[in-house]
Amino acid sequence: MVSVRKVTYGRGGRDILEESPMYGEWRREFEGRGSVHVRIKEETDEGTLKAIGVTEMQRIDRGASPAERKRFFASRVAEMARENRAFRHHMDACVHCGLCIDKCPEYLGTRDPTNSPVGRADLVRRIYRRLNKASDGLLGRDVDDKDLARFLEEVDLDRIWTYYYQCTECRRCSVYCPMGIDQGEITRAVRQIFVEMGMIPEFNARTIRGVYETGNNMYIKKEAAQNVLDFVLDDMRQETGRDFKAAMDAERADALLLPSSTDFFSNIGTLKGEIAIMDELGLDWTLDSRALEVANFGLFEDEAHLKYIGDNYVNAALRRGVKMVVFGECGHGWRAFKNYVAPRLEAMGVQAISITQLTAWALRKGRLRVDKKVDAVVTYHDPCNLARAGDLIEEPRFVLRSVVKELRERVHNREKTLCCGAGGGLLTDELMPLRVWAGWPSVYDSLRTGAQYMVAPCSIDKAQFPAVIQYHKAPIKFKGVSDFVYAAMYGLDVDKIA
Amino acid sequence: MNAVIYALFIVLPYVSLVVLIGGSTYRVLRWATTPKGGGGLYLGLYRLVNRAGQRSYLSAVGHILARMLAFHTIPKNSYGRDYGTWLSVFLFHWGVFLLIAFHLHLWMPWLRVGAEAMYVMGMATGTIALGAGLFLLARRVGLRRIYGLALNALDDYVAITWVVLIIALGLAMRALAPPGLFGEAVAWATGLSSLHPEPPPAFPLFYAHVLAVELFMIYLPFSKMAHPFTFPVNPVLYGKFEDVDEVRRRVEEELGW
Numbered sequence A: 001m002v003s004v005r006k007v008t009y010g011r012g013g014r015d016i017l018e019e020s021p022m023y024g025e026w027r028r029e030f031e032g033r034g035s036v037h038v039r040i041k042e043e044t045d046e047g048t049l050k051a052i053g054v055t056e057m058q059r060i061d062r063g064a065s066p067a068e069r070k071r072f073f074a075s076r077v078a079e080m081a082r083e084n085r086a087f088r089h090h091m092d093a094c095v096h097c098g099l100c101i102d103k104c105p106e107y108l109g110t111r112d113p114t115n116s117p118v119g120r121a122d123l124v125r126r127i128y129r130r131l132n133k134a135s136d137g138l139l140g141r142d143v144d145d146k147d148l149a150r151f152l153e154e155v156d157l158d159r160i161w162t163y164y165y166q167c168t169e170c171r172r173c174s175v176y177c178p179m180g181i182d183q184g185e186i187t188r189a190v191r192q193i194f195v196e197m198g199m200i201p202e203f204n205a206r207t208i209r210g211v212y213e214t215g216n217n218m219y220i221k222k223e224a225a226q227n228v229l230d231f232v233l234d235d236m237r238q239e240t241g242r243d244f245k246a247a248m249d250a251e252r253a254d255a256l257l258l259p260s261s262t263d264f265f266s267n268i269g270t271l272k273g274e275i276a277i278m279d280e281l282g283l284d285w286t287l288d289s290r291a292l293e294v295a296n297f298g299l300f301e302d303e304a305h306l307k308y309i310g311d312n313y314v315n316a317a318l319r320r321g322v323k324m325v326v327f328g329e330c331g332h333g334w335r336a337f338k339n340y341v342a343p344r345l346e347a348m349g350v351q352a353i354s355i356t357q358l359t360a361w362a363l364r365k366g367r368l369r370v371d372k373k374v375d376a377v378v379t380y381h382d383p384c385n386l387a388r389a390g391d392l393i394e395e396p397r398f399v400l401r402s403v404v405k406e407l408r409e410r411v412h413n414r415e416k417t418l419c420c421g422a423g424g425g426l427l428t429d430e431l432m433p434l435r436v437w438a439g440w441p442s443v444y445d446s447l448r449t450g451a452q453y454m455v456a457p458c459s460i461d462k463a464q465f466p467a468v469i470q471y472h473k474a475p476i477k478f479k480g481v482s483d484f485v486y487a488a489m490y491g492l493d494v495d496k497i498a
Numbered sequence B: 001m002n003a004v005i006y007a008l009f010i011v012l013p014y015v016s017l018v019v020l021i022g023g024s025t026y027r028v029l030r031w032a033t034t035p036k037g038g039g040g041l042y043l044g045l046y047r048l049v050n051r052a053g054q055r056s057y058l059s060a061v062g063h064i065l066a067r068m069l070a071f072h073t074i075p076k077n078s079y080g081r082d083y084g085t086w087l088s089v090f091l092f093h094w095g096v097f098l099l100i101a102f103h104l105h106l107w108m109p110w111l112r113v114g115a116e117a118m119y120v121m122g123m124a125t126g127t128i129a130l131g132a133g134l135f136l137l138a139r140r141v142g143l144r145r146i147y148g149l150a151l152n153a154l155d156d157y158v159a160i161t162w163v164v165l166i167i168a169l170g171l172a173m174r175a176l177a178p179p180g181l182f183g184e185a186v187a188w189a190t191g192l193s194s195l196h197p198e199p200p201p202a203f204p205l206f207y208a209h210v211l212a213v214e215l216f217m218i219y220l221p222f223s224k225m226a227h228p229f230t231f232p233v234n235p236v237l238y239g240k241f242e243d244v245d246e247v248r249r250r251v252e253e254e255l256g257w
Helices: A023-030 A046-051 A066-083 A085-092 A105-110 A117-132 A145-152 A157-164 A172-176 A183-196 A202-214 A222-240 A268-280 A303-320 A332-347 A355-364 A394-403 A429-438 A440-447 A459-471 A481-489 B003-033 B057-070 B083-107 B115-147 B154-176 B181-193 B204-222 B224-233 B244-255
Strands: A255-258 A285-287 A324-327 A351-354 A374-380 A404-408 A453-455 A477-479
Touching: A023 A429, A046 A202, A066 A085, A066 A117, A066 A145, A066 A157, A066 A183, A085 A117, A085 A183, A085 B003, A085 B224, A105 A429, A105 A440, A117 A145, A117 A157, A117 A183, A157 A183, A172 A183, A202 A303, A222 A268, A255 A268, A255 A303, A268 A355, A268 A481, A303 A332, A324 A332, A324 A355, A332 A351, A351 A355, A351 B244, A355 A394, A355 A481, A355 B244, A374 A394, A374 A481, A394 A404, A394 A481, A429 A440, A429 A459, A440 A459, A459 A477, A477 A481, B003 B181, B003 B204, B003 B224, B057 B224, B083 B115, B083 B154, B083 B181, B115 B154, B154 B204, B154 B224, B204 B224
Parallel strands: A255 A285, A255 A324, A324 A351, A374 A404, A374 A453, A453 A477
Antiparallel strands: none
16 A cells, blocks of 8 residues: 555556556655655755855855754745745645645655645745734734744754755646645745755756856857757758758847757757758747757746846847747746746847747648658657646647647646656756656556657656656657657658657 | 623624624735735746636636636546545535525515525525535544645634534524524614614524624634635736737748748
8 A cells, every 4th residue: 555545547446656567666765754865965065056156145154053044944934925925825825625735746756745735835834824823913913032933943944955855846736726826836935045045956056057157057068069060960961861051159140049958968859850940941040059058947946046047048139139039848948938038038029939839830831841740659748837837738739740640648638737757956866766756657647548659848858757767667758849840841760860 | 682692792793794804805905915026026937827828817717716616626637536525615615605695685684585495495505514514524634544644733623613613503593493583683684784783582592603603704814714815816826828829920920921
């Protein structure tokens, strides 16, 4: 028995965890102790903290006493409630119905109830309620110092850190919560406070440092990117017998393509697809070597970094004087882009769209021709941030239906999609036990469709799912959307293009 | 009318009403006037709305009303469809809505409803609401067993128990009421609203039921019972995505398609 209440498809079925051949591993890892032992690494070196400006944002010394640090945390929770409507609402509106618990992919993967929306929220809500009292400060004054000190003794900051870095900010809870409480937003607020305390996971800090130093997460310098690009163009010429143009840092162009930096490493098929689409449409387009990135890890950490990385895209568009920015395949990045960057670009008369939108609209208008669909059965994994925060749901489906023989819908599709288990900055090796199990519900959902490929236009998915699939020995492959577009346009074998 | 009766059933109703309306308004205003974070951006984001395809404020209002009246997110298609919880939530809330609506009859004596019809409708609705309420209370007690998480705060037990108690007292009062009770209650209620107080019917269960309601009205704004008022101030549900079709038209024009 994995939990008191089984999680099954239909009546009488086995629990989804028991459906994995690795179930024995799961029991050794999580049974009886939950997931509190899977802690993200916080020990970031001073050099990195300095390089990304955390030392300047920091408001309390890392060497301060635990009591002082707890006090700072609690006072920031109170402040956050005064200055952020969403946070205040989410702290107040919960009725403790518990309906979010078995909707959380992290809970489904670990069965640790604290690792669920309400479990996580209550770690902080307890502090909030104590500070505000039940009367919302109307009756009686705010809590006094002695009372606070006594209460804070029970608060375990390390526990809060651990569980708040087991949330992927996928926002599935906000769809199912009867009140519409979004734990992802509470998580963002709490992580903002941690950053102000100088606490940022090493992996995310180093990734953000990459953007500061090279304009992308993977520390790719211009020369290296140009090399990869030349190699890819050559490869494409051999595969298709056709010449493709892709400019790097063109002085002026009509359109700027923002690819994911991982497209230059592991997702070459996606890069080929993006290049082919831009070229076939006859666009005068360019890449910008200081913005070979779509991700925005600031979304996982704090406001300042979100804006810094977002502004990098705006600056790239201004540098190249483009009329249109085409955003490559990325999930969380699209949320930050659509909700921070796009309004800025639009105010300057620059169109901001995603490659999936461009492809879908072009296919619908007959501007892209597909002679022969790829002979494959695929299923579409909706990336959380596209389905629940990005309004990008039907376009990828339209694209896939146009380029593959059959698209099968999963049970958990569209805004009900299951998280990959590594979003929200959890894509690090030390969280691997958590990742392979939090990603399993989605892989299992895909397996049930009987599809050969699981497809998603998201770079975190592309890094995460192959690991989950391999761990569970699942008979399914993972690809991006543009890979299939490229394969279909030139009649290629999708497995051989990357 | 002795002083205690006067205080509890003539003065307290006004106090309860003022606290209920004033307190709820205060809570809503507190939420609505809380800024959206620095620069009006929720930690760097212009929009938080989660429901994809939400195109206008009207569709947001429709979505919120559907959540409040149909509770359609509860049995939504996920693992372990919880129809039992949905049904009891639905019956409990609608039972309470209808019971409140039936009570408006106290102020509308011109509305002719047969005594028997009134009795049957009230008792049936009340019984269903009571049953659903007891189911929800049992579910709450069992939450820890289901999920292994100590979820319930004192407020969680108090709120549901109190409503169940009010319904139970109301049903008992109705079942054991002397024949003239409704007429006397109408006189008391219209007396309160016309500011010419009349004494309440001298019936212990009536006293108990009304007192429980009055205290509940005072408790409501400061507890989780304020939850229905949180919907319009939730930026996750209430917001607007840009019109994608309009973006598409702009882009197609730009590209000369």
